[in-house]
Amino acid sequence: METFLSLNKVSMTFGERTKFHALDTISLSVARGEFVSLIGHSGCGKSTLLNLIAGLYRPSAGSISCEGQQILGPGPDRGVVFQNHSLLPWMTCHDNILLGVAQVFAARLDKSAMRRKVDQALDLVHLGHAANKYPHEISGGMKQRVGIARALAIEPRVLLLDEPFGALDALTRASLQDELIKIVEQTRSTVVMVTHDVDEAIFLSDRVVMMTNGPAAKIGEVLHVDIPRPRHRLEMTTTPAYVECRRRLLEFLYLKQAVVRH
Numbered sequence: 001m002e003t004f005l006s007l008n009k010v011s012m013t014f015g016e017r018t019k020f021h022a023l024d025t026i027s028l029s030v031a032r033g034e035f036v037s038l039i040g041h042s043g044c045g046k047s048t049l050l051n052l053i054a055g056l057y058r059p060s061a062g063s064i065s066c067e068g069q070q071i072l073g074p075g076p077d078r079g080v081v082f083q084n085h086s087l088l089p090w091m092t093c094h095d096n097i098l099l100g101v102a103q104v105f106a107a108r109l110d111k112s113a114m115r116r117k118v119d120q121a122l123d124l125v126h127l128g129h130a131a132n133k134y135p136h137e138i139s140g141g142m143k144q145r146v147g148i149a150r151a152l153a154i155e156p157r158v159l160l161l162d163e164p165f166g167a168l169d170a171l172t173r174a175s176l177q178d179e180l181i182k183i184v185e186q187t188r189s190t191v192v193m194v195t196h197d198v199d200e201a202i203f204l205s206d207r208v209v210m211m212t213n214g215p216a217a218k219i220g221e222v223l224h225v226d227i228p229r230p231r232h233r234l235e236m237t238t239t240p241a242y243v244e245c246r247r248r249l250l251e252f253l254y255l256k257q258a259v260v261r262h
């Protein structure tokens, strides 16, 4: 498969005097339209890796490129969704999304065309009716959906999701996972997602990248989720392929990378 996003021997060390070696020689190729999850114990460096792809950090060594172009900083080709929606509280949902759209499209589109883009993004997450509400007037799940709409509205080539559903209850989480699958099918997005949740990783991903515990975290194993799509949440869980995926992830996390707490 054609490589779309490429991480080439990426290492990351934080700090000047007291150095912290977070990631060590990470190499990973992501194909166009692929959905890849990063899983690993807390503090292993998943968010750091995602932030490197987002261009929010520069790697200490190695390089990252998207469609052959080296990533040197944040850009509209990569839409990021964080665990906490990070919407501006004094702006409506519509205007929160418009903010990014205007940054990317102001030179090419007039105001009404940009507003249409915002409306389309809100429709994609079924929130057209909440366009004029403020963040404090909507639920946590709705805020995350606005966050996803905001990331999608700039029409990124890659969607980067940092535990996008981590703060939500199990039912809301499941319905947003279903929605995300539909959106990704519709937009044919390439996705890299950080998660702690084994079932979420299997349900959504083509591949799950398992990271070793830090410091100097590496890619431990990579799991190919060989379960045909469309995947059905309930039916899927009883198939041998699912059970095997789950076993491999749990074995990695709780046996091979067991965390000893004192």
Ligand SMILES: Nc1ncnc2c1ncn2[C@@H]1O[C@H](COP(=O)(O)OP(=O)(O)OP(=O)(O)O)[C@@H](O)[C@H]1O
Binding pocket: 014, 015, 020, 022, 040, 041, 042, 043, 044, 045, 046, 047, 048, 049, 214
């Ligand atoms: N800006 C920073 N300066 C120094 N150290 C940092 C910085 N950002 C992260 N780290 C360290 O790098 C390591 C990896 O952090 P990171 O947030 O990437 O882990 P994570 O796997 O996403 O954790 P979690 O699952 O708890 O969110 C941690 O030990 C963290 O303390």
